[in-house]
Amino acid sequence: MALNCNCSRAGILKFLKKQALLLATIASVVLGIVLGVAMRFANLSKLDITYFSFPGTLFVRMLKMVIVPIIICSLITAVSTIPKTAASKLGGRAVVYYFATTLISVIIGIVLVVSINPGGRFAQNRSGSLRKAEPVDTLLDLVRNLFPTNIVAATFSQEFSSRVPITSKMNVSTVVENPDTAGNFRVNSTAVPEEVTKWTEEDVAVDYKVALQSKSGINALGLIVFCLTFGLIIGQMGKPGRVLVKFFAAANEAILRMVWIIIWYGPIGIMFLIASKIMDMNNPQEELARFGLYMVTVIAGLIIHAFIVLPVIYFVVIRSNPFSYMLGALQAMLTALATSSSSATLPITITCAEKNNKVDSRAARFVLPIGATINMDGTALYEAVAAIFIAQSVNISLNFGQILAVSITATAASIGAAGVPQAGLVTLIIVLSAIGLPADDIQLILAIDWLLDRFRTSVNVWGDSVGAAVVAHLLREDFVRMDEEKNSVREDKEDDGGLSNHIFQPDNADPEEISSV
Structure with missing residues (x-):
C-alpha cells in the first residue's frame, strides 16, 4: 500500500510539474473574475482602473513586441526549409482547411440565429454615427495591403x-x-x-x-506575402541561400525562447486583464439581461463549432483524441480569452503546438502565422449572427438570397479581419452592406461586443491549432521523406572520411592533413 501511495504521489507531483503553467493560467482566469467582481464594490474611477490594469497591459505589450519577429522568422524558416512541391501542398491543404471550417462556422451561426430569432425580442433606438465604409473600398484595401510599398512601414502601419x-x-x-x-x-x-x-x-x-x-497596426497580410515569397526564393537558391536560411532558423529559435519567458509572466497579466475589464463595465446586469438571448445564440454557435465540429475534423483525419490535443492548446486559448487578439496570442499558439502537442515545426510555423490572419472561424460565425440579429431588431425580413449573401460575405470578410481586439466590427460593415443595412446599425451590438470578442478569438486560435495538426498529419509522409533525405546526405558526408569538410572548410582544417590527402 505504501508503495502504491508513493507512486501515486509521485505521479501527481509529476503531473503538477508538467502542467504547472496551464494550471496557473486557469487559476488566473478564475481569480481575475473573482477579483473584478469584488473590486467593483470599491467604486474606482476610470483612472484608477487604468492604473490597476497596468500589469495586464504590460503582458499584451510583451506579446505584441514579438509578433513581427515571429511572423517573419517562422514563415521564412518554414517555407525555405521544405521543397517547393511540399510547400505548395502545405499551402493548398491549409487554404482548403481554412475555407471549409470558416464556411461551416457561418452555416452554424445562420441556422442558430434564424431558429432562435434573438432580434425579434429586442428593441433599441439608433443613435450616433460611424465612419461610413463602402464594401468595394474595404475589399480593395484588403488586396492593396497584400503588396505594401514599404516593407518596414508594414511592420507598424x-x-x-x-x-x-x-x-x-x-x-x-x-x-x-x-x-x-x-x-x-x-x-x-x-x-x-x-x-x-x-x-x-x-x-x-x-x-x-x-x-x-x-x-x-501591423499589416500582417503584407508581411505574410513578402515572407512567403522571400522564403521560397532563398530555399531554391541552393548553397548561396543557406546562410540566410540558417540565420532565420536561429533567429526563430531565439524568439521562441524569449516567448517562453513571456509565457511564464502570462498568468499575472491575464488575471489583471480580466479583472480590469469586469471593473470597467458600466452596468453588467442590465447589459446581460438585454442582450441575453443574442449572447446565448453566439456562444452556442461557438461551442458547437469548438467542441463538436473541430474535434470531429481532428478525429476523422488524425484518428486521435481531440480533447487531449485541446488540453495542450488550452494555454493559447486562455491567453486569447484574456487578450482578445489572435495575433498577440500567436507566439503562445506556436509554442503550445510545438512543445505541448508535438506538431511538426515546419507545419506549425507555416500554418499558424497565416491562420492567425485569415482563418477566423469564430469571427465569421459572429458576423453572420450579428448581421441577421440586427436585421431582426429593425424588423427586416431576409429572404433566402439575402441569407446566402450573408454566408458568402461573412466568409470572405472574416479573411480580412485583423487579429486585434474587436476587428470584426470593421468587416461587419461589409456584411451589413450586403443586405442593405446602414453601418450605423452596429450601434445595436456595441455594448456587449467586447465580451463576445473574447470568446470568438479563443475559437479562432483553437481552429488555427487544429489546422496545424491536420495539415502536419496530411503531409507526414512528405516530412518523413525529407528527413530521410537529410539523413542520407549527412551519412554520405560521414562516409567520405571528412574529405568534403576539409575541402569546403579550409579555415578549420589542418594544412598537413590536407597535404597528406
Missing part, C-alpha cells in the same frame, strides 16, 4: 482608403417666404406669405476621389 468629395461652385436654389426688400422676414406682416426663390453659390460635390491614409 497599414493603409486604408477613404472617399474625398471633389466640389465645385454651383448656383443652388433655396425657397424663402415673403422677404422684405432688405432680405429679412416680416415679423408683423398680416399679408399672406409668398414663396420666393433665391439663388446662392455653394460648394457641391460633383465627384469623388480615393485618398489613402495610414493607421497604426
Whole structure:
C-alpha cells in the first residue's frame, strides 16, 4: 500500500510539474473574475482602473513586441526549409482547411440565429454615427495591403482608403417666404406669405476621389506575402541561400525562447486583464439581461463549432483524441480569452503546438502565422449572427438570397479581419452592406461586443491549432521523406572520411592533413 501511495504521489507531483503553467493560467482566469467582481464594490474611477490594469497591459505589450519577429522568422524558416512541391501542398491543404471550417462556422451561426430569432425580442433606438465604409473600398484595401510599398512601414502601419468629395461652385436654389426688400422676414406682416426663390453659390460635390491614409497596426497580410515569397526564393537558391536560411532558423529559435519567458509572466497579466475589464463595465446586469438571448445564440454557435465540429475534423483525419490535443492548446486559448487578439496570442499558439502537442515545426510555423490572419472561424460565425440579429431588431425580413449573401460575405470578410481586439466590427460593415443595412446599425451590438470578442478569438486560435495538426498529419509522409533525405546526405558526408569538410572548410582544417590527402 505504501508503495502504491508513493507512486501515486509521485505521479501527481509529476503531473503538477508538467502542467504547472496551464494550471496557473486557469487559476488566473478564475481569480481575475473573482477579483473584478469584488473590486467593483470599491467604486474606482476610470483612472484608477487604468492604473490597476497596468500589469495586464504590460503582458499584451510583451506579446505584441514579438509578433513581427515571429511572423517573419517562422514563415521564412518554414517555407525555405521544405521543397517547393511540399510547400505548395502545405499551402493548398491549409487554404482548403481554412475555407471549409470558416464556411461551416457561418452555416452554424445562420441556422442558430434564424431558429432562435434573438432580434425579434429586442428593441433599441439608433443613435450616433460611424465612419461610413463602402464594401468595394474595404475589399480593395484588403488586396492593396497584400503588396505594401514599404516593407518596414508594414511592420507598424497599414493603409486604408477613404472617399474625398471633389466640389465645385454651383448656383443652388433655396425657397424663402415673403422677404422684405432688405432680405429679412416680416415679423408683423398680416399679408399672406409668398414663396420666393433665391439663388446662392455653394460648394457641391460633383465627384469623388480615393485618398489613402495610414493607421497604426501591423499589416500582417503584407508581411505574410513578402515572407512567403522571400522564403521560397532563398530555399531554391541552393548553397548561396543557406546562410540566410540558417540565420532565420536561429533567429526563430531565439524568439521562441524569449516567448517562453513571456509565457511564464502570462498568468499575472491575464488575471489583471480580466479583472480590469469586469471593473470597467458600466452596468453588467442590465447589459446581460438585454442582450441575453443574442449572447446565448453566439456562444452556442461557438461551442458547437469548438467542441463538436473541430474535434470531429481532428478525429476523422488524425484518428486521435481531440480533447487531449485541446488540453495542450488550452494555454493559447486562455491567453486569447484574456487578450482578445489572435495575433498577440500567436507566439503562445506556436509554442503550445510545438512543445505541448508535438506538431511538426515546419507545419506549425507555416500554418499558424497565416491562420492567425485569415482563418477566423469564430469571427465569421459572429458576423453572420450579428448581421441577421440586427436585421431582426429593425424588423427586416431576409429572404433566402439575402441569407446566402450573408454566408458568402461573412466568409470572405472574416479573411480580412485583423487579429486585434474587436476587428470584426470593421468587416461587419461589409456584411451589413450586403443586405442593405446602414453601418450605423452596429450601434445595436456595441455594448456587449467586447465580451463576445473574447470568446470568438479563443475559437479562432483553437481552429488555427487544429489546422496545424491536420495539415502536419496530411503531409507526414512528405516530412518523413525529407528527413530521410537529410539523413542520407549527412551519412554520405560521414562516409567520405571528412574529405568534403576539409575541402569546403579550409579555415578549420589542418594544412598537413590536407597535404597528406
